[in-house]
Amino acid sequence: MAESSSAPRGNVSPEKYDGKYGHTFYYAFNLLKLGDKESWTFREEFSTDCPVWPSSWLCEVVFRKVLDDGHVFVPITLKRTDIAGQPLKIRIETYINDEVNDRDFMFDAPPTEKGGILGGHELKDIIIKHLPSPEERERFNRKLHIKFFIYVSSCHKTWEK
Numbered sequence: 027m028a029e030s031s032s033a034p035r036g037n038v039s040p041e042k043y044d045g046k047y048g049h050t051f052y053y054a055f056n057l058l059k060l061g062d063k064e065s066w067t068f069r070e071e072f073s074t075d076c077p078v079w080p081s082s083w084l085c086e087v088v089f090r091k092v093l094d095d096g097h098v099f100v101p102i103t104l105k106r107t108d109i110a111g112q113p114l115k116i117r118i119e120t121y122i123n124d125e126v127n128d129r130d131f132m133f134d135a136p137p138t139e140k141g142g143i144l145g146g147h148e149l150k151d152i153i154i155k156h157l158p159s160p161e162e163r164e165r166f167n168r169k170l171h172i173k174f175f176i177y178v179s180s181c182h183k184t185w186e187k
């Protein structure tokens with residue numbers, strides 16, 4: 027039976043919230059059979075529609091199956107794709123869970139954030155995790171629940187300074 031090679035694109039669409047201090051984008055999706063895919067890249071573009079300083083972004087997160095020594099590396103890139111000069115702040119929180127852990131996340135990485143991002147600039151980070159047990163590694167490779175919270179701020183300056 028041919029397994030569809032398509033990534034879970036259908037499930038990937040953000041919920042957007044515009045707040046007092048910035049704009050939030052929330053993505054949640056399942057990533058199935060990473061072990062068979064070897065790697066899969068989450069690649070999404072989004073825009074803030076901010077009435078003061080609108081901005082657009084490209085988010086890329088690469089998931090690879092667990093290495094033989096149990097390490098997981100998840101590189102994250104958030105690139106600002108507009109050319110406006112207003113420096114903005116961006117922050118991403120990543121939550122990765124398997125199908126077994128109900129409440130505790132398999133791993134929740136510390137948030138990554140960076141201020142002063144101009145058009146064309148980017149934030150880069152890499153999440154590194156070690157999964158000591160073969161069961162954990164197998165679960166990681168089989169099914170993951172992934173959530174990203176991305177916050178863009180410093181655009182509407184009314185509440186700052």
Ligand SMILES: [Zn+2]
Pocket residue numbers: 048049074076077078079181182
């Ligand atoms: Zn704004």
